[in-house]
Ligand SMILES: NC(=O)C1=CN([C@@H]2O[C@H](COP(=O)(O)OP(=O)(O)OC[C@H]3O[C@@H](n4cnc5c(N)ncnc54)[C@H](OP(=O)(O)O)[C@@H]3O)[C@@H](O)[C@H]2O)[C@@H](O)CC1
Protein backbone atom coordinates (compact mmCIF):
# COMPACT_ATOMS: atom_id res chain seq x y z
CA UNK A 1 0.00 0.00 0.00
CA UNK A 2 1.38 3.39 -1.01
CA UNK A 3 1.44 6.38 1.31
CA UNK A 4 0.24 9.55 -0.39
CA UNK A 5 0.91 13.18 0.48
CA UNK A 6 -1.91 15.61 1.27
CA UNK A 7 -1.55 17.32 -2.10
CA UNK A 8 -1.70 13.99 -3.95
CA UNK A 9 -4.91 13.12 -2.09
CA UNK A 10 -6.43 16.53 -2.79
CA UNK A 11 -5.71 16.05 -6.49
CA UNK A 12 -7.07 12.48 -6.43
CA UNK A 13 -10.18 13.88 -4.80
CA UNK A 14 -10.78 16.28 -7.72
CA UNK A 15 -9.98 13.71 -10.41
CA UNK A 16 -12.29 11.14 -8.84
CA UNK A 17 -15.11 13.67 -8.71
CA UNK A 18 -14.66 14.35 -12.45
CA UNK A 19 -14.17 10.74 -13.53
CA UNK A 20 -17.03 9.37 -11.46
CA UNK A 21 -19.39 12.18 -12.40
CA UNK A 22 -20.24 12.99 -8.80
CA UNK A 23 -20.26 16.20 -6.78
CA UNK A 24 -17.80 16.91 -3.99
CA UNK A 25 -20.77 16.79 -1.61
CA UNK A 26 -21.50 13.24 -2.80
CA UNK A 27 -17.88 12.25 -2.22
CA UNK A 28 -18.07 13.73 1.27
CA UNK A 29 -21.30 11.80 1.92
CA UNK A 30 -19.59 8.57 0.80
CA UNK A 31 -16.43 9.16 2.85
CA UNK A 32 -18.26 10.20 5.99
CA UNK A 33 -20.80 7.37 5.70
CA UNK A 34 -17.98 4.83 5.62
CA UNK A 35 -16.39 6.51 8.63
CA UNK A 36 -19.77 6.47 10.39
CA UNK A 37 -20.10 2.70 9.76
CA UNK A 38 -16.80 2.14 11.56
CA UNK A 39 -17.85 4.36 14.44
CA UNK A 40 -21.19 2.60 14.78
CA UNK A 41 -19.45 -0.78 14.96
CA UNK A 42 -17.62 0.23 18.13
CA UNK A 43 -20.21 2.55 19.65
CA UNK A 44 -21.99 1.72 22.89
CA UNK A 45 -25.50 3.20 22.46
CA UNK A 46 -25.54 4.67 25.99
CA UNK A 47 -22.61 6.90 25.18
CA UNK A 48 -22.98 10.54 24.24
CA UNK A 49 -21.03 11.48 21.14
CA UNK A 50 -19.67 15.01 21.10
CA UNK A 51 -18.71 16.09 17.60
CA UNK A 52 -16.36 19.04 17.15
CA UNK A 53 -16.59 20.19 13.55
CA UNK A 54 -14.41 22.81 11.88
CA UNK A 55 -15.84 24.94 9.10
CA UNK A 56 -13.95 23.35 6.18
CA UNK A 57 -14.47 19.94 4.61
CA UNK A 58 -13.15 18.03 7.60
CA UNK A 59 -15.91 19.75 9.56
CA UNK A 60 -18.32 18.83 6.75
CA UNK A 61 -17.45 15.17 7.29
CA UNK A 62 -18.23 15.63 10.97
CA UNK A 63 -21.65 17.10 10.17
CA UNK A 64 -22.53 14.13 7.94
CA UNK A 65 -21.48 11.74 10.72
CA UNK A 66 -23.63 13.72 13.20
CA UNK A 67 -26.66 13.38 10.90
CA UNK A 68 -26.15 9.63 10.49
CA UNK A 69 -25.68 9.17 14.25
CA UNK A 70 -28.88 11.08 14.95
CA UNK A 71 -30.76 9.06 12.29
CA UNK A 72 -29.73 5.83 13.94
CA UNK A 73 -30.87 6.98 17.36
CA UNK A 74 -27.55 7.85 19.02
CA UNK A 75 -27.09 10.72 21.45
CA UNK A 76 -25.11 13.30 19.50
CA UNK A 77 -24.14 16.89 20.36
CA UNK A 78 -22.64 18.94 17.57
CA UNK A 79 -20.32 21.92 17.97
CA UNK A 80 -19.17 24.12 15.10
CA UNK A 81 -15.64 25.28 15.86
CA UNK A 82 -15.80 28.76 14.37
CA UNK A 83 -12.10 29.44 13.87
CA UNK A 84 -12.91 31.41 10.72
CA UNK A 85 -15.94 32.67 8.81
CA UNK A 86 -14.83 31.08 5.50
CA UNK A 87 -17.16 28.09 5.57
CA UNK A 88 -16.70 25.58 2.74
CA UNK A 89 -19.66 24.90 0.44
CA UNK A 90 -19.97 21.31 1.53
CA UNK A 91 -19.87 22.35 5.16
CA UNK A 92 -22.72 24.79 4.50
CA UNK A 93 -24.80 22.22 2.60
CA UNK A 94 -24.49 19.68 5.40
CA UNK A 95 -25.09 22.28 8.07
CA UNK A 96 -28.42 23.05 6.41
CA UNK A 97 -29.38 19.38 6.28
CA UNK A 98 -28.61 19.03 9.96
CA UNK A 99 -30.58 22.13 10.92
CA UNK A 100 -33.57 20.80 8.97
CA UNK A 101 -33.51 17.76 11.24
CA UNK A 102 -33.60 20.05 14.25
CA UNK A 103 -29.98 19.46 15.20
CA UNK A 104 -28.48 22.90 15.07
CA UNK A 105 -24.73 22.91 15.84
CA UNK A 106 -23.73 25.01 18.84
CA UNK A 107 -21.24 27.58 17.57
CA UNK A 108 -18.02 27.87 19.58
CA UNK A 109 -16.29 31.26 19.31
CA UNK A 110 -14.35 31.54 22.56
CA UNK A 111 -13.16 29.57 25.56
CA UNK A 112 -16.35 30.46 27.53
CA UNK A 113 -18.36 28.47 24.98
CA UNK A 114 -16.54 25.16 25.57
CA UNK A 115 -18.86 22.36 26.70
CA UNK A 116 -18.03 19.96 29.53
CA UNK A 117 -16.59 16.73 28.21
CA UNK A 118 -16.71 13.73 30.52
CA UNK A 119 -14.35 10.79 30.35
CA UNK A 120 -17.41 8.69 29.51
CA UNK A 121 -18.16 10.65 26.33
CA UNK A 122 -16.97 9.84 22.85
CA UNK A 123 -15.37 12.76 21.03
CA UNK A 124 -15.32 13.01 17.27
CA UNK A 125 -12.55 15.33 16.15
CA UNK A 126 -13.48 16.85 12.79
CA UNK A 127 -11.88 20.26 13.36
CA UNK A 128 -9.03 20.13 10.83
CA UNK A 129 -8.01 17.49 8.32
CA UNK A 130 -5.42 17.60 5.56
CA UNK A 131 -6.21 21.28 4.93
CA UNK A 132 -4.23 22.31 8.04
CA UNK A 133 -1.58 24.77 6.87
CA UNK A 134 -0.41 26.39 10.13
CA UNK A 135 -0.29 25.50 13.81
CA UNK A 136 -3.55 25.89 15.75
CA UNK A 137 -3.44 29.07 17.86
CA UNK A 138 -5.67 30.98 20.28
CA UNK A 139 -8.88 29.58 21.70
CA UNK A 140 -9.08 26.66 19.18
CA UNK A 141 -5.72 25.51 20.61
CA UNK A 142 -7.27 25.64 24.09
CA UNK A 143 -10.17 23.55 22.79
CA UNK A 144 -7.68 20.93 21.61
CA UNK A 145 -6.15 20.82 25.11
CA UNK A 146 -9.66 20.69 26.63
CA UNK A 147 -10.44 17.61 24.51
CA UNK A 148 -7.07 15.97 25.24
CA UNK A 149 -7.49 16.45 29.00
CA UNK A 150 -11.08 15.18 29.07
CA UNK A 151 -10.11 11.51 29.06
CA UNK A 152 -12.89 10.84 26.51
CA UNK A 153 -12.24 8.25 23.80
CA UNK A 154 -11.35 10.43 20.83
CA UNK A 155 -11.90 9.46 17.22
CA UNK A 156 -10.17 11.72 14.70
CA UNK A 157 -11.58 12.00 11.21
CA UNK A 158 -8.88 11.72 8.53
CA UNK A 159 -6.17 13.34 10.73
CA UNK A 160 -5.88 14.31 14.38
CA UNK A 161 -6.54 18.06 14.25
CA UNK A 162 -3.32 20.04 14.46
CA UNK A 163 -1.19 17.26 12.99
CA UNK A 164 0.43 18.22 9.69
CA UNK A 165 0.82 15.51 7.09
CA UNK A 166 4.30 16.67 6.07
CA UNK A 167 6.01 18.29 9.05
CA UNK A 168 6.54 17.78 12.74
CA UNK A 169 4.44 20.16 14.87
CA UNK A 170 6.43 22.68 16.88
CA UNK A 171 6.53 22.34 20.66
CA UNK A 172 3.74 24.87 21.30
CA UNK A 173 1.38 23.58 18.63
CA UNK A 174 -1.85 22.06 19.89
CA UNK A 175 -2.55 18.61 18.45
CA UNK A 176 -5.38 16.19 19.20
CA UNK A 177 -4.26 12.88 20.68
CA UNK A 178 -6.49 10.40 18.91
CA UNK A 179 -7.32 7.00 20.35
CA UNK A 180 -8.44 6.06 16.87
CA UNK A 181 -7.99 7.85 13.56
CA UNK A 182 -10.30 6.94 10.69
CA UNK A 183 -8.16 8.07 7.82
CA UNK A 184 -9.30 8.44 4.23
CA UNK A 185 -7.91 6.31 1.40
CA UNK A 186 -4.46 5.68 2.85
CA UNK A 187 -2.38 6.16 6.00
CA UNK A 188 -0.29 9.31 6.29
CA UNK A 189 3.49 9.26 6.80
CA UNK A 190 3.27 11.06 10.16
CA UNK A 191 1.40 8.10 11.67
CA UNK A 192 4.69 6.16 11.58
CA UNK A 193 7.35 8.67 12.60
CA UNK A 194 8.63 8.45 16.21
CA UNK A 195 8.03 12.17 16.84
CA UNK A 196 4.40 12.10 15.68
CA UNK A 197 3.15 8.52 16.03
CA UNK A 198 1.87 9.09 19.57
CA UNK A 199 -0.89 11.35 18.25
CA UNK A 200 -2.44 8.29 16.60
CA UNK A 201 -2.81 5.40 18.99
CA UNK A 202 -4.51 3.30 16.32
CA UNK A 203 -5.61 4.03 12.78
CA UNK A 204 -7.99 2.47 10.33
CA UNK A 205 -7.92 3.21 6.63
CA UNK A 206 -11.33 4.02 5.14
CA UNK A 207 -11.47 3.30 1.43
CA UNK A 208 -13.52 6.18 0.04
CA UNK A 209 -13.44 4.88 -3.52
CA UNK A 210 -11.08 7.41 -5.11
CA UNK A 211 -10.09 6.66 -8.71
CA UNK A 212 -8.00 3.44 -8.51
CA UNK A 213 -6.21 3.91 -11.81
CA UNK A 214 -5.17 7.40 -10.89
CA UNK A 215 -3.96 6.35 -7.44
CA UNK A 216 -1.92 3.52 -8.98
CA UNK A 217 -0.29 5.96 -11.39
CA UNK A 218 0.92 8.18 -8.55
CA UNK A 219 4.54 8.06 -7.51
CA UNK A 220 5.24 7.69 -3.84
CA UNK A 221 8.52 6.92 -2.10
CA UNK A 222 6.66 5.49 0.85
CA UNK A 223 4.99 2.11 0.99
CA UNK A 224 3.60 -0.05 3.76
CA UNK A 225 4.76 -3.62 4.30
CA UNK A 226 1.85 -5.59 5.70
CA UNK A 227 0.63 -9.14 5.20
CA UNK A 228 -0.37 -8.68 1.54
CA UNK A 229 2.95 -7.16 0.54
CA UNK A 230 4.90 -9.81 2.47
CA UNK A 231 2.90 -12.60 0.83
CA UNK A 232 3.76 -11.17 -2.59
CA UNK A 233 7.49 -11.39 -1.78
CA UNK A 234 7.33 -14.88 -0.25
CA UNK A 235 8.66 -17.72 -2.42
CA UNK A 236 7.33 -20.97 -0.92
CA UNK A 237 9.65 -23.96 -1.23
CA UNK A 238 9.39 -26.33 -4.16
CA UNK A 239 9.12 -30.05 -3.49
CA UNK A 240 12.29 -31.21 -5.22
CA UNK A 241 14.92 -29.35 -3.22
CA UNK A 242 17.93 -30.00 -0.98
CA UNK A 243 19.76 -27.92 1.61
CA UNK A 244 22.13 -26.56 -1.05
CA UNK A 245 19.18 -24.72 -2.61
CA UNK A 246 18.79 -22.52 0.44
CA UNK A 247 22.31 -21.24 0.68
CA UNK A 248 25.18 -21.23 3.10
CA UNK A 249 25.12 -18.46 5.68
CA UNK A 250 28.27 -17.39 7.48
CA UNK A 251 27.74 -15.46 10.67
CA UNK A 252 30.82 -13.66 11.95
CA UNK A 253 30.73 -12.10 15.39
CA UNK A 254 30.94 -12.47 19.15
CA UNK A 255 33.54 -11.75 21.80
CA UNK A 256 34.09 -12.87 25.39
CA UNK A 257 30.77 -12.39 27.23
CA UNK A 258 28.84 -11.73 24.00
CA UNK A 259 28.73 -15.13 22.38
CA UNK A 260 24.97 -15.31 22.99
CA UNK A 261 24.32 -12.67 20.33
CA UNK A 262 25.78 -14.69 17.46
CA UNK A 263 24.17 -17.87 18.74
CA UNK A 264 20.78 -16.13 18.54
CA UNK A 265 21.51 -14.92 15.00
CA UNK A 266 22.60 -18.37 13.85
CA UNK A 267 19.62 -20.09 15.46
CA UNK A 268 17.26 -17.62 13.77
CA UNK A 269 18.97 -18.01 10.40
CA UNK A 270 18.36 -21.76 10.53
CA UNK A 271 14.80 -21.26 11.74
CA UNK A 272 14.23 -18.88 8.81
CA UNK A 273 15.19 -21.35 6.16
CA UNK A 274 18.96 -21.02 5.69
CA UNK A 275 20.17 -24.33 4.22
CA UNK A 276 23.53 -24.36 6.03
CA UNK A 277 24.86 -22.08 8.70
CA UNK A 278 28.42 -21.62 9.89
CA UNK A 279 29.40 -19.49 12.85
CA UNK A 280 32.79 -17.80 12.84
CA UNK A 281 33.64 -16.74 16.40
CA UNK A 282 36.55 -16.23 18.82
CA UNK A 283 37.87 -19.44 20.38
CA UNK A 284 36.12 -18.87 23.73
CA UNK A 285 32.76 -19.35 22.01
CA UNK A 286 33.42 -22.78 20.56
CA UNK A 287 31.89 -24.97 23.27
CA UNK A 288 28.88 -22.75 24.05
CA UNK A 289 28.02 -22.45 20.33
CA UNK A 290 28.36 -26.17 19.62
CA UNK A 291 26.31 -26.95 22.70
CA UNK A 292 23.58 -24.39 22.04
CA UNK A 293 22.87 -25.32 18.40
CA UNK A 294 23.93 -28.73 17.12
CA UNK A 295 22.67 -27.83 13.61
CA UNK A 296 25.29 -25.11 13.18
CA UNK A 297 28.94 -25.58 12.14
CA UNK A 298 31.53 -23.62 14.08
CA UNK A 299 34.84 -22.12 12.92
CA UNK A 300 37.07 -20.30 15.35
CA UNK A 301 39.32 -17.30 14.95
CA UNK A 302 42.93 -17.17 16.13
CA UNK A 303 41.77 -14.75 18.82
CA UNK A 304 40.77 -16.29 22.12
CA UNK A 305 38.35 -13.56 23.24
CA UNK A 306 37.85 -11.38 20.17
CA UNK A 307 38.03 -11.61 16.41
CA UNK A 308 41.48 -10.85 15.08
CA UNK A 309 41.84 -12.34 11.63
CA UNK A 310 38.58 -13.67 10.08
CA UNK A 311 40.10 -16.22 7.71
CA UNK A 312 38.01 -19.13 6.46
CA UNK A 313 38.14 -21.63 3.70
CA UNK A 314 34.59 -21.70 2.40
CA UNK A 315 32.43 -19.75 -0.02
CA UNK A 316 29.31 -18.63 1.79
CA UNK A 317 26.32 -17.22 -0.10
CA UNK A 318 26.03 -14.46 2.44
CA UNK A 319 28.07 -13.10 5.34
CA UNK A 320 26.58 -11.42 8.36
CA UNK A 321 28.95 -9.39 10.54
CA UNK A 322 28.88 -7.41 13.71
CA UNK A 323 26.88 -8.87 16.61
CA UNK A 324 28.88 -8.69 19.84
CA UNK A 325 32.26 -8.18 18.15
CA UNK A 326 33.35 -5.11 20.09
CA UNK A 327 35.40 -2.45 18.30
CA UNK A 328 38.97 -3.45 19.14
CA UNK A 329 41.65 -2.37 16.64
CA UNK A 330 42.47 -5.97 15.64
CA UNK A 331 38.78 -6.66 15.05
CA UNK A 332 38.39 -3.46 13.03
CA UNK A 333 41.35 -4.38 10.84
CA UNK A 334 40.08 -7.92 10.30
CA UNK A 335 36.67 -6.51 9.36
CA UNK A 336 38.33 -4.13 6.89
CA UNK A 337 40.09 -7.06 5.20
CA UNK A 338 36.83 -9.03 5.15
CA UNK A 339 35.09 -6.11 3.41
CA UNK A 340 37.83 -5.92 0.79
CA UNK A 341 37.45 -9.63 -0.02
CA UNK A 342 33.66 -9.76 -0.03
CA UNK A 343 31.83 -9.03 -3.26
CA UNK A 344 28.29 -10.30 -2.54
CA UNK A 345 25.88 -8.15 -0.53
CA UNK A 346 26.27 -8.81 3.18
CA UNK A 347 24.53 -7.81 6.37
CA UNK A 348 26.22 -5.52 8.89
CA UNK A 349 24.76 -4.98 12.36
CA UNK A 350 25.63 -3.72 15.85
CA UNK A 351 29.40 -3.30 16.43
CA UNK A 352 29.96 -3.74 12.70
CA UNK A 353 27.99 -0.49 12.30
CA UNK A 354 29.88 1.18 15.12
CA UNK A 355 33.19 0.28 13.46
CA UNK A 356 31.90 1.80 10.20
CA UNK A 357 30.82 4.96 12.05
CA UNK A 358 34.25 5.41 13.59
CA UNK A 359 36.06 4.59 10.34
CA UNK A 360 33.90 6.14 7.62
CA UNK A 361 36.51 5.32 4.96
CA UNK A 362 35.44 1.66 5.33
CA UNK A 363 31.95 2.52 4.03
CA UNK A 364 33.35 2.64 0.49
CA UNK A 365 34.36 -1.03 0.77
CA UNK A 366 31.01 -2.36 1.96
CA UNK A 367 29.70 -4.46 -0.96
CA UNK A 368 26.97 -2.72 -2.98
CA UNK A 369 23.40 -3.52 -1.89
CA UNK A 370 24.50 -4.72 1.53
CA UNK A 371 21.94 -4.40 4.30
CA UNK A 372 22.79 -2.30 7.37
CA UNK A 373 20.47 -2.65 10.36
CA UNK A 374 20.97 0.28 12.78
CA UNK A 375 18.78 1.32 15.69
CA UNK A 376 18.38 5.12 15.95
CA UNK A 377 21.54 5.62 18.06
CA UNK A 378 23.64 3.56 15.65
CA UNK A 379 22.13 5.51 12.77
CA UNK A 380 23.04 8.80 14.40
CA UNK A 381 26.66 7.68 14.74
CA UNK A 382 26.60 6.69 11.07
CA UNK A 383 24.94 9.73 9.47
CA UNK A 384 25.19 12.46 12.14
CA UNK A 385 22.48 14.52 13.88
CA UNK A 386 19.12 15.39 12.32
CA UNK A 387 16.72 18.26 13.00
CA UNK A 388 13.56 16.19 13.09
CA UNK A 389 12.15 12.96 11.69
CA UNK A 390 11.55 14.38 8.21
CA UNK A 391 15.16 15.58 8.09
CA UNK A 392 16.27 12.15 9.30
CA UNK A 393 14.35 10.39 6.53
CA UNK A 394 15.91 12.68 3.90
CA UNK A 395 19.38 12.17 5.31
CA UNK A 396 19.02 8.40 5.24
CA UNK A 397 17.72 8.57 1.66
CA UNK A 398 20.87 10.47 0.63
CA UNK A 399 23.10 8.06 2.56
CA UNK A 400 21.70 4.93 0.90
CA UNK A 401 22.08 6.54 -2.52
CA UNK A 402 25.63 7.70 -1.85
CA UNK A 403 26.89 4.29 -0.74
CA UNK A 404 24.44 2.05 -2.62
CA UNK A 405 23.27 0.36 0.55
CA UNK A 406 20.02 -0.68 2.14
CA UNK A 407 19.27 0.67 5.59
CA UNK A 408 16.89 -1.05 7.98
CA UNK A 409 16.12 1.57 10.61
CA UNK A 410 14.74 -0.27 13.62
CA UNK A 411 11.91 1.20 15.67
CA UNK A 412 8.28 0.72 16.67
CA UNK A 413 7.69 0.93 12.92
CA UNK A 414 10.85 -0.24 11.18
CA UNK A 415 11.73 1.66 7.99
CA UNK A 416 13.58 -0.02 5.11
CA UNK A 417 15.39 2.47 2.85
CA UNK A 418 16.33 1.16 -0.57
CA UNK A 419 17.14 3.48 -3.48
CA UNK A 420 14.29 5.99 -3.78
CA UNK A 421 11.96 3.78 -1.77
CA UNK A 422 11.07 3.71 1.90
CA UNK A 423 9.10 0.69 3.13
CA UNK A 424 7.35 1.01 6.47
CA UNK A 425 6.67 -2.20 8.35
CA UNK A 426 3.46 -2.60 10.33
CA UNK A 427 3.94 -5.96 12.07
CA UNK A 428 5.44 -6.20 15.56
CA UNK A 429 4.74 -5.06 19.09
CA UNK A 430 6.31 -3.58 22.21
CA UNK A 431 7.28 -7.02 23.55
CA UNK A 432 10.02 -7.03 20.92
CA UNK A 433 11.86 -4.26 22.72
CA UNK A 434 14.00 -6.89 24.45
CA UNK A 435 17.69 -7.82 24.49
CA UNK A 436 18.78 -9.67 21.36
CA UNK A 437 15.77 -8.75 19.24
CA UNK A 438 18.13 -7.09 16.73
CA UNK A 439 20.35 -10.19 16.59
CA UNK A 440 17.26 -12.19 15.66
CA UNK A 441 16.36 -9.70 12.92
CA UNK A 442 19.86 -10.03 11.46
CA UNK A 443 19.39 -13.78 11.41
CA UNK A 444 16.13 -13.63 9.44
CA UNK A 445 17.37 -11.15 6.85
CA UNK A 446 20.65 -13.05 6.38
CA UNK A 447 18.76 -16.31 5.92
CA UNK A 448 16.55 -14.71 3.25
CA UNK A 449 19.62 -13.35 1.42
CA UNK A 450 21.12 -16.84 1.45
CA UNK A 451 17.91 -18.21 -0.09
CA UNK A 452 18.21 -15.87 -3.04
CA UNK A 453 15.82 -13.05 -2.08
CA UNK A 454 17.05 -9.70 -3.42
CA UNK A 455 18.56 -7.49 -0.71
CA UNK A 456 15.57 -5.13 -0.82
CA UNK A 457 13.07 -7.99 -0.55
CA UNK A 458 15.14 -9.78 2.09
CA UNK A 459 15.19 -6.62 4.22
CA UNK A 460 11.53 -5.85 3.71
CA UNK A 461 10.29 -9.42 4.13
CA UNK A 462 12.69 -10.15 7.01
CA UNK A 463 11.46 -7.15 8.97
CA UNK A 464 7.85 -8.21 8.40
CA UNK A 465 8.49 -11.84 9.47
CA UNK A 466 10.41 -10.72 12.54
CA UNK A 467 7.48 -8.54 13.60
CA UNK A 468 4.94 -11.23 12.81
CA UNK A 469 6.85 -13.85 14.82
CA UNK A 470 6.91 -11.31 17.65
CA UNK A 471 3.14 -10.82 17.35
CA UNK A 472 2.53 -14.58 17.51
CA UNK A 473 4.88 -14.94 20.48
CA UNK A 474 3.24 -12.03 22.28
CA UNK A 475 -0.25 -13.45 21.69
CA UNK A 476 0.82 -16.74 23.27
CA UNK A 477 3.11 -15.70 26.10
CA UNK A 478 2.59 -11.97 26.54
CA UNK A 479 4.66 -8.91 25.69
CA UNK A 480 6.49 -8.87 29.03
CA UNK A 481 7.18 -12.59 29.03
CA UNK A 482 8.72 -12.96 25.62
CA UNK A 483 12.46 -12.96 25.01
CA UNK A 484 14.35 -12.83 21.73
CA UNK A 485 14.72 -16.59 21.56
CA UNK A 486 10.91 -16.79 21.46
CA UNK A 487 10.84 -14.56 18.37
CA UNK A 488 13.22 -17.05 16.73
CA UNK A 489 11.05 -19.96 17.85
CA UNK A 490 7.93 -18.47 16.23
CA UNK A 491 9.63 -17.78 12.90
CA UNK A 492 8.25 -20.90 11.20
CA UNK A 493 4.72 -19.99 12.26
CA UNK A 494 5.24 -16.48 10.89
CA UNK A 495 6.00 -17.99 7.45
CA UNK A 496 2.91 -20.19 7.76
CA UNK A 497 0.58 -17.19 8.16
CA UNK A 498 1.41 -16.30 4.54
CA UNK A 499 0.35 -19.60 3.01
N1 LIG B 1 -9.21 14.85 -0.25
C1 LIG B 1 -10.06 13.83 -0.05
O1 LIG B 1 -9.75 12.74 -0.45
C2 LIG B 1 -11.33 14.06 0.69
C3 LIG B 1 -11.36 14.97 1.72
N2 LIG B 1 -12.39 15.07 2.56
C4 LIG B 1 -12.23 15.83 3.80
O2 LIG B 1 -11.77 17.14 3.58
C5 LIG B 1 -10.70 17.42 4.46
C6 LIG B 1 -9.89 18.56 3.95
O3 LIG B 1 -10.75 19.65 3.93
P1 LIG B 1 -10.28 21.15 3.64
O4 LIG B 1 -9.40 21.15 2.48
O5 LIG B 1 -11.48 21.96 3.58
O6 LIG B 1 -9.40 21.49 4.92
P2 LIG B 1 -9.65 21.38 6.49
O7 LIG B 1 -8.64 20.50 7.07
O8 LIG B 1 -11.06 21.10 6.80
O9 LIG B 1 -9.30 22.89 6.95
C7 LIG B 1 -10.16 23.93 6.54
C8 LIG B 1 -9.47 25.26 6.37
O10 LIG B 1 -8.92 25.74 7.58
C9 LIG B 1 -7.95 26.75 7.34
N3 LIG B 1 -6.86 26.50 8.25
C10 LIG B 1 -5.82 25.62 8.10
N4 LIG B 1 -5.05 25.62 9.19
C11 LIG B 1 -5.61 26.50 10.06
C12 LIG B 1 -5.28 26.91 11.37
N5 LIG B 1 -4.21 26.44 12.02
N6 LIG B 1 -6.07 27.80 11.98
C13 LIG B 1 -7.16 28.30 11.35
N7 LIG B 1 -7.52 27.94 10.10
C14 LIG B 1 -6.76 27.05 9.47
C15 LIG B 1 -7.57 26.59 5.88
O11 LIG B 1 -8.05 27.67 5.16
P3 LIG B 1 -7.28 29.09 5.09
O12 LIG B 1 -7.65 29.85 6.35
O13 LIG B 1 -5.82 28.81 5.02
O14 LIG B 1 -7.80 29.75 3.85
C16 LIG B 1 -8.28 25.29 5.47
O15 LIG B 1 -8.66 25.25 4.14
C17 LIG B 1 -10.01 16.10 4.58
O16 LIG B 1 -9.15 16.03 5.67
C18 LIG B 1 -11.21 15.19 4.70
O17 LIG B 1 -11.68 15.17 6.03
C19 LIG B 1 -13.58 14.23 2.37
O18 LIG B 1 -14.71 14.90 2.72
C20 LIG B 1 -13.74 13.76 0.94
C21 LIG B 1 -12.53 13.27 0.31
Ligand SMILES: [K+]
Nearest residue numbers: 125128159161
Ligand atom coordinates in the same frame (compact mmCIF):
# COMPACT_ATOMS: atom_id res chain seq x y z
K1 LIG C 1 -9.69 15.82 12.32
